[in-house]
Amino acid sequence: MCNKKILIIMMSLFSLVSYSKNSQEKGLEIATKVQDANNQFLGEINTTKMILIDAYGAQTVRKMKGKILEVENDGDKSLSTFLEPLDVKGTKMLTWSHKQKNDDQWLYLPSLRRVKRISSSGQSSSFMGSEFSFEDLGSQEVEKFTYNYLKDETLGDSLTWVLERTPIRKSGYSKQIVWTSKKMLTPLKIEYFDRREKLLKTAVFSDFKEYSIKKKKMFRANKIHMKNIQTKKESIFLWETRSLGSVSSSREFMKRSLK
Template sequence: MNFRGFSIPLLSLVLFLTLLQGLPLLAETPEEKGLRIAQLNESKNDGFKGEYAEMVMVLINAHGDKVERKMTTKTRETNDDGDQSISVFLWPADVKGTKMLTWTHKDDDDDQWLYMPALKRVKRISSRNKSGAFMGSEFAYEDLGSQEVEKYHHKFIEETTLDGREIWKMERVPTSKKSGYSKQITYVDKEYHQPLRIEYFDRKGDLMKIATFRDYREMGDFWRVHEIDMDNVQTKKRSIITWSTREIGKKYSEYDFESDSLVN
């Protein structure tokens, strides 16, 4: 007997091979699936070349008092390593001209430099200080670089929803012993391939802070967040970054991201 051109033995073989092809995915460990999803998300965000952004960062203390700071950021995508970025504070006067340069690496600790105009010199940030607060905010220095897949051990938890969006819930553990976090729980949007929420746990394993990512906008082939709310549940302090401008596809030279360029 034939079934639309297939003999019964041949049809059985086709069905067997189809099922066999699906076995590796069915047999994935949570760690393997977590790594595969993390690599997928990273690949979906490759190719933007460069980005320019203007934003406002608001610091809110435990009493609700606010301090506002304006800044710009340039980001350069590299071919063989992590992204490079430079942030410049424009306002208020006490931080105006302060610059921070970050070279993110896939396998090694990031390189970071801070230029303080009052001192007129560039200070290299020690990898031991990555967990320190960036300019008094709830964002740590290690939060500011690109989140390369190789910097974490990944583990898939579940597929679920958050605020009506389909997401992957994942755990990632920093590979660096100098990290200020024992682990992070990420809620990654399946369409944006970007996080909607990240929960950060301190070295003791206690929940330290929660980042909420809002107002994603489609920019060509990419989705970009326009507000991040970092809420420190231990200190009751918050820091909110809001983007007014984001432009991708920018072209920058390597010199723009050299530490010597910070003094110019």
């Protein structure tokens, strides 16, 4: 009798471990599939607008323009130029994201005529006073997270995989729950949990547009609506223009190009 109980417990534990392993493997498999579907975009040139909405509904607008260069076997390189508010007009941020190590980041400060290296630890801080943090808008390489497949779910009209992803490196979040469209292979919704594992923010992706890069089709959301559940503030990130597949010269992503 006793042996039978032990056997049942062991089998239960084994099945739990096995389930956990399977869900992790499936999670990673889906994340890799999504990344592969969105790779080979070559580069991007865009102009963007951010609408910041406070808890009382008052709105403020930020404007930027940016370039992204896809890098094989490593994270992307990106260059953002701030256009509004006017006191930071001309400020540029160059990011070389990496899969296995901390990103390299430089800031060009026009008031000082100076390029300054910044530590990449501030990933959890607010981006231009918005509800987006730097890590929300940075490149989301598969290697930066561990994954766990949770379930299949219908979100609106879309069939989705629901994954839990946990940051490997230092992050402002304990975990994120991602709803990924099975059809478009791109996120539709992300829930961000703070370091105390309480729901902090929800991002809803919309205004999808299909792009064709060298006969490969991929989707991009041209609107992200981020709601902070704790502060009741909101931010809407809008792509006003977006040219996917535009290849900028690698020289434009060097420190010297910031000046």
